[in-house]
Amino acid sequence: MKVVITGGGTGGHLSVARAFLEEFYKQGFECLFIGSINGQDKAYFESDSRLSKKFFLQTSGVVNQKGFKKLQSLWQQAKALQNAIGILRKEKQIDFVLSVGGYSAAPTAFGAVLLGIPLFIHEQNAQIGKLNRILKPYAKIFFSSYLHSSPSRYYPISQVFFTQARVRKNIKNLLFMGGSQGARAINNFALALAEDIKQKGLRIYHQCGKAEFTRVLQEYLNLNLKIGILKENIEFLEDIESQKIQIGILEDLDNVDVVLFGFSMQMPEIFKKCDFAICRAGASSLWELCANGLPALFVPYPYAAGNHQYYNAKFLEEKGLGFLCLEQDLFCEVLWDSLALLKEDKITQISQDLQKECSVQALKQMSNCIVAKLKSRNL
Known part of the structure; x- marks a missing residue:
């Protein structure tokens, strides 16, 4: 065909x-x-x-x-x-x-x-x-x-998000993610929480977007945090030099406070590293998180056409499989309150149930539906 x-x-x-x-x-x-x-x-x-x-x-x-x-x-x-x-x-x-x-x-x-x-x-x-x-x-x-x-009501998700999936049992690594273009509100939220996150013994993985990379990096350095930069983002460093910056592949950055990247082609592997996400509610990201078993606090982009990100997140929140916060209500306590609800048995159950919302066979099912439709209609 x-x-x-x-x-x-x-x-x-x-x-x-x-x-x-x-x-x-x-x-x-x-x-x-x-x-x-x-x-x-x-x-x-x-x-x-x-x-x-x-x-x-x-x-x-x-x-x-x-x-x-x-x-x-x-x-x-x-x-x-x-x-x-x-x-x-x-x-x-x-x-x-x-x-x-x-x-x-x-x-x-x-x-x-x-x-x-x-x-x-x-x-x-x-x-x-x-x-x-x-x-x-x-x-x-x-x-x-x-x-x-x-x-077929399963979402079409690349195979790699399933192969990198795991069931979460506790929270050690937090992912802040504004999408490939970044999100200033989520970036500022991560910066406001960074010192508290370090004190609690947690690590940050932060997709800040290309446009915000330099600003966010400098803010983290001002907080006296040790930063890891993915090698694929080295072009964004420009003239910034600091002994607090470590450049390497994902596997080499387990000893830093923050792994910062503007954009990455390793999102499935990054998802696997993390235990909880704070992110927008674009459909693909939302369902990729589900396939990976990664619970999230969704902060919908308020200017999305038809407010569709809000309804995407609401779909999971109503099933008890995610947290939803409007950008205007995004304060530090929202994160800590969400994490407080995720005791070991709860996060394990949510992580397992998220994966049940997806199917590794979804794309094959949809492709078969298309072929069958073409044959039945003799189109």
């Missing part, structure tokens, strides 16, 4: 795209990717040898734009639609298009509908995004972990 995977812009959408690519490639499908030159699409897929072809179009987000910027984004999307249709026509015998959403997906997904190519959609969030609401009636299957109508 020949499949076009489209979507991205943010790490959450792209993680799902990569997970589907992993499964489709394993099944012998020829895979193409159509994304955007903006966002992180190129970082994820430009060098991926599993893709026979990659296309990156000029697109940007529309939903949160206003005035001239909104008109500019819509114009870009219209031009990209023309380009996407041209690509789909040129690439003959495409069996289906798989959209994972995000502004990168719009041109190719609409192009598939206009050309009569079967469209399958995966919606990551509890609140359906505007693009997917428009396209849902045209999708042959609409996958969602939150809708009872979905033929």
Whole structure:
């Protein structure tokens, strides 16, 4: 089969795209990717040898734009639609298009509908995004972990998050994570707690984002803490020199107070090191934490479209499998109160139950659903 995977812009959408690519490639499908030159699409897929072809179009987000910027984004999307249709026509015998959403997906997904190519959609969030609401009636299957109508309600997660999973029994290492772009509120929260965390004999693993790396590093150094920097982030150090900085691979940084990184391709291994996370509630991160058995305090990004991060986190909180705190209510006591509730038997139970919310067979199930649908409809 020949499949076009489209979507991205943010790490959450792209993680799902990569997970589907992993499964489709394993099944012998020829895979193409159509994304955007903006966002992180190129970082994820430009060098991926599993893709026979990659296309990156000029697109940007529309939903949160206003005035001239909104008109500019819509114009870009219209031009990209023309380009996407041209690509789909040129690439003959495409069996289906798989959209994972995000502004990168719009041109190719609409192009598939206009050309009569079967469209399958995966919606990551509890609140359906505007693009997917428009396209849902045209999708042959609409996958969602939150809708009872979905033929598979497990989230598509890369295999490595399962292989690195473990059941937590106590808390020694804390992960502060604002996503691939970082989150200033979570960064400041970690800095405010850093000295207390050290006094309690705990270690910090902190994904601060590339833009905030220098500031956060300097703040930690001002606190007289010993910092470990992942070797893959050495380019962010610039002219900063300090005897309190240790540079190395993940396994070499077990003797520092803080392991700091702007972005890392070793997130499954970092998850395995940690016992509790303080993070945003983007869907992919949330479900990857579940697969890994890592309990979390979720701090939803307050400006996410449709407030979808709040509803993602609420889904787990209502099951007793996570903690939820609005950014405006994020004070130091929130962390200590959450950890106080996680006695050994409680954290073990939550860690085990989180893993039950995921399935290592999810991607295979979804792929089988797609193939069966294509055969049954003789599309």
